[in-house]
Each structure stands twice: as C-alpha cells, then as structure tokens.
Amino acid sequence: MSKVAIIGGGIIGVATAYELAKLGEEVILFEKNYFGSGSTFRCATGIRAQFTDEANIRLMKYSVERWERLEEELGFDINFKQTGYLFLATNEEEVEAFKNNIKLQNKFGVPTRLIDMDEAKEIVPILNTEPFLAGAWNPKDGKANPFKTLFAYLFRAREMGVDAREYTEVVGLEHEGDTVTAVKFRNGGKIESVKVDAVINAANAWAPSINAMAGLRRDIVPIKPYKHQLVKTEPLEPGQAEPLVCPPSWNDSYIIQDGEDGGIICGSGIEHEPKHPWDYEPTYDFLVGVLRYAVRIAPPLKHAHVVRQWAGFYAKTPDKNPAIGKLLDNFYIAAGFSGHGFMMAPAVAEALADLVSKGHTKVPLDWDWYDPYRFERGELRSSAFQIG
Ligand SMILES: Cc1cc2nc3c(=O)[nH]c(=O)nc-3n(C[C@H](O)[C@H](O)[C@H](O)COP(=O)(O)OP(=O)(O)OC[C@H]3O[C@@H](n4cnc5c(N)ncnc54)[C@H](O)[C@@H]3O)c2cc1C
Numbered sequence: 001m002s003k004v005a006i007i008g009g010g011i012i013g014v015a016t017a018y019e020l021a022k023l024g025e026e027v028i029l030f031e032k033n034y035f036g037s038g039s040t041f042r043c044a045t046g047i048r049a050q051f052t053d054e055a056n057i058r059l060m061k062y063s064v065e066r067w068e069r070l071e072e073e074l075g076f077d078i079n080f081k082q083t084g085y086l087f088l089a090t091n092e093e094e095v096e097a098f099k100n101n102i103k104l105q106n107k108f109g110v111p112t113r114l115i116d117m118d119e120a121k122e123i124v125p126i127l128n129t130e131p132f133l134a135g136a137w138n139p140k141d142g143k144a145n146p147f148k149t150l151f152a153y154l155f156r157a158r159e160m161g162v163d164a165r166e167y168t169e170v171v172g173l174e175h176e177g178d179t180v181t182a183v184k185f186r187n188g189g190k191i192e193s194v195k196v197d198a199v200i201n202a203a204n205a206w207a208p209s210i211n212a213m214a215g216l217r218r219d220i221v222p223i224k225p226y227k228h229q230l231v232k233t234e235p236l237e238p239g240q241a242e243p244l245v246c247p248p249s250w251n252d253s254y255i256i257q258d259g260e261d262g263g264i265i266c267g268s269g270i271e272h273e274p275k276h277p278w279d280y281e282p283t284y285d286f287l288v289g290v291l292r293y294a295v296r297i298a299p300p301l302k303h304a305h306v307v308r309q310w311a312g313f314y315a316k317t318p319d320k321n322p323a324i325g326k327l328l329d330n331f332y333i334a335a336g337f338s339g340h341g342f343m344m345a346p347a348v349a350e351a352l353a354d355l356v357s358k359g360h361t362k363v364p365l366d367w368d369w370y371d372p373y374r375f376e377r378g379e380l381r382s383s384a385f386q387i388g
Contacts, residue, residue, distance in 0.1 A: 001026055002197035004356060005183045007170045007210050010040040011150050011345040012334050013202035014164070018153045019353030021160035028194060029162055030185055032169035036150045038204055040342060042312025044230055044267050046244045046256060047343040048085045048141040049110040052101050053382050055369035056321070056340075057108045062364050063347035064140060070346060076152035078144050081259045083242035085141035086120060088132040088297075090249050098136040105138070112138040126240045126298040132247065143244070143259050146342055173199065173213040178329040180214055198330040198356055205315035207323075207335035214331050221323045221372045223336040225313040226271045227279060229286045231294075233304035235262035241298055253293035255301070263308075264301060266294040271314065282309040314338050319380040323372035324348060324365065325355070332356060333372050338384065 004020055006013045009031025017029045031037075047067055049060040067080050089095045098114060105112045115137045117129035123137070158164055171191060172184035184193045201210040205225040208218040236257065241264055246254035252269030268290040272283075287309055295302045317323060317336040322344070324334045334352050337344065347363055354361030369381055 003028065003195070004198045004200065005030065005194070005196040006200045006202055007183070008038070008202035008204060008206070008335075009035040009164070009166060010038045010202065010204055011036070011146065011153070011342055012204070012337070012348060013200070014150050014153045014157065015345045015349030016200060016202060016334065016352050017162045017164065018157040018160070019349045020357060021157050021162050023353055023357040025353075025357055027157070027162045028183075028196070029157070029164040030168050030170045030183070031164075031166045034166050035154060035164070036147065038206075039312045039315065039337075040146050040150055042230070042310055043146050043342045044244075044254075044256060044265050045143040045146060045259065045342070046085070046141075047080075047143055048138065048244070050085050050087065050101070050105060050112055050136060050138050050141060051384060052104070053384070054104065054108065055366040055381070056384055057105055057110060058364045058366070059344060059347050061108055061110050063344055064142075066346035066350070067142070067144065070149070070152075074152040074156050076148060076155070078149040078152050079259050080142060080144040081242070082140050082142040083259070084123065084137060084139040085244045085246070086123060087136040088120070088245065088247040089134050089136075090131055090247055091133065094249060095134050098134065102136055110138060111140060112136055123243060124241050124245055124298070126300045127245065128297060128299050131296070141244070143256060145260055170210065170213070173210075175215055175328075180328065180331045198332065200352065200356065201327070201331070201333040201335060204335045204337060204341065205313040207315070207333060211327065211333070214328060216327060220327070220376060221317065221333060221336060222375050223315050223317055223323070226316055227311050228267070228271045228314045228339070229282055229290070229309065229311040231266045231287055231290050231306055232258065232308040233264045233266070233301065234307050236264060236304060238262050240264070240300075245297055247297065250293050250296070253290065253297070255294050255297055264294070264298075264304065266290045266301075268293055280311045282311050318375060319382070320384045321381050322348075322370055324352065324370035325367055325372050327372055340384070
C-alpha cells in the first residue's frame, strides 16, 4: 500500500480518492476551499457520449455505463437520468456533419440517430422547430446532480479511510529530482508537511500552479480559466425540456431542465477570460445574450422568471481536451476538463486510480490522446466539443 496525495476536491479529485481507496491505497485529499467549490458545483449537470472523435466517444461510452451503475454502487440517490442530448442543425452543412458524427458514434456503440423535427417536438414540447432541419439524438445521454454525486463519492471514500480535508490549501511540494517526496499544506495558521509516495494534481483551473510546485514550468500543461455562466428559471412542469438541447451554430447555446427542481438551465458559449482568478461575477451582458438564444430555442421561456445566475470556470487546454497521465516519476495530472469534467469523472477516476496503483487499466482511456506532454511537443488533438 502506498500513500497518495490528491490536490483538488472537485469531482475528479473526490472520485479518484474513492477509486484509490477501493484499490486499498492510503489517500489524503486536499481541498483549499469547500469540496465542490471549484467548477463542479457550478456545472450544468450534463452527461453525453456525443463527441466527435474516437477517444472521447469511447471514454464517454464507458463513463455513461459507470453512471448507469453509480447510484447502486455508491448507495445514494444522485439523480442520474437518461433524458438524452439533442443537437440541432440549422443548415445542410451541419446535417452532413451530424451524419458523420453519428456514423462514428454508432461505430463505437453509441446509439445516436438523426431525427426529424416532428420527433424532436415530441421529445421537447416547448421546442421551436421552425429554424431547425434535423436533430442528432442520443437517448442514453443524460444528467445528474453534481452536489449529490460529489457527496456520495466523498461519503464512501471517507468510509474506506480517505483522509479528506477541506479548507486545507496545498502551498508547496518537496521533490528530489523527478520524485515528489512530500506535500506542504496550510493547517490553520501553520504550514505542515506530509510524506507521500505519489501525488495527483486534480486542481483543474489552478493546476498550473501545482505543476510549478513540482518544479515544472507553469505552462507545461497550458490550462487557462474561462468564465462560463449559467442562468436558471423558476421551476417548470417536468417534461418540457428534459434533454440538453443545443444548436451548436447558435454560439453553442443550450437549455436543459434541471433534473432536481424543473428549472430550465440556460448556457451559451459566450465567455470571457476572468479579470482575475477568482472572478466569479455574473454579468448582465451574459444574462441578456443567453436568454435571447434560449427564447429562440424554446419561445415559452419568455414567460418564465429567472431566479438564478452564476459563473464558474471552464479550465481549458488549447485543444479543449483534458491532460491526463504522468508528469514526473510519481506525479500525475487530471485537469483541464473544459466543459466536460463532470461527465467524465467516473471513467477518468477509475483509469487514473488504476494507473497510479497498478500501472494499467481496463478503462478505454487513450493515454496518448490525453498525454499531458502533447502541448510541449506541439501535438494538438482535434478540438473536443466543449459544452456541457
Ligand atoms: C458553468 C459551467 C457549466 C458546466 N457544465 C458542465 C456539464 O454540463 N457537464 C460536464 O461534464 N461538465 C460541465 N462543466 C465542467 C465541469 O464543471 C468541470 O469540468 C468539472 O467540475 C471539473 O472537475 P475538477 O474536479 O477537475 O475541478 P474543480 O471542480 O474545479 O476542482 C478543483 C479544485 O481544486 C481546488 N484547489 C485548487 N488549488 C488548490 C490548492 N493549492 N490546494 C488545495 N485545493 C486546491 C479548488 O479549490 C477546486 O475546488 C461546466 C462548468 C461550468 C463552469
């Protein structure tokens, strides 16, 4: 048994702690704020296997299979629902692109199909079908509650002995050559240190500063935070817009009915680099912009009251694919998840825990695709479709 430190108590860090504990490892998990306070509790709840490249499709197909069993495995209600994702095409070129994506997804067992607007209207009763030619529909995509999911993983991880500490910031790493030997952290007013055998950087938007602590260049994995906002309406009757509905050519704008209370979550690709790393301030421009799109997708929304608006970070790499793998002898990273870290967490956590503990995994995660050193080599992947 070795002692593994995980830095970052979002869904990736917490789920990886759980998976490592299952493998019998001793785990200490550090979160500088409260668990989930980074991107995780700000996400739009969406889970999809509708990607446009083999690596992400295969990873997400596996992840969706884990999501299907997660409630039973963790023993908690996490409100996972397979209510689908519906992408909408506004022109013939997009319809052709959808057909190609569907062919690729079907090849790897994801049951997406092209549907007409009559069927789309049956699935989303408040949909404005007029601007759209066709939809890419996968009924196995879905959504889950990020709060319940993180706390379910955390509860089970602690039960298996994980030392999970919140309000405990990691401030440094001690290393000898390519081996990290200890983690320094703030405990109240004091700086303490703990010897470890391996360290996982799961700090997402903050990951570059953790890499620097390990003696690496900050930009070895060039992750930048982008402020991404959401708006939520008052609860509507369930069944109005259960799938995530997105016309990608409308600035990646989307709506999805919250599986918990029936409010409609409205998102969009309108985003900004934050003015400073803790810039979580919602903006009026976004509110107006996102609602213009939302009402075009589903006109009855013009009668719904907005009850919340919030912001979080998409932690983006240049190709919008995460960096997952080994950076030094015993120093690993899983960060830079853009708009898809919540949905990927069950698969990524299992694969990463296997890598750290056993050196191999059955999870179909293409290590080469997500290699954290690909940016250094100038080998960008095709850009992952980034919305939730
Ligand atoms: C508005 C919005 C909508 C989204 N919608 C979706 C969606 O529908 N589906 C989806 O899959 N994804 C979505 N995402 C993306 C998703 O939220 C993230 O990819 C995911 O939560 C990343 O999880 P994480 O654990 O890697 O990072 P985080 O949740 O950001 O956790 C990283 C943690 O590291 C901690 N940390 C940083 N530095 C230190 C330190 N020195 N010491 C200790 N702790 C530290 C931070 O406090 C933070 O809590 C969305 C994101 C946003 C912002």
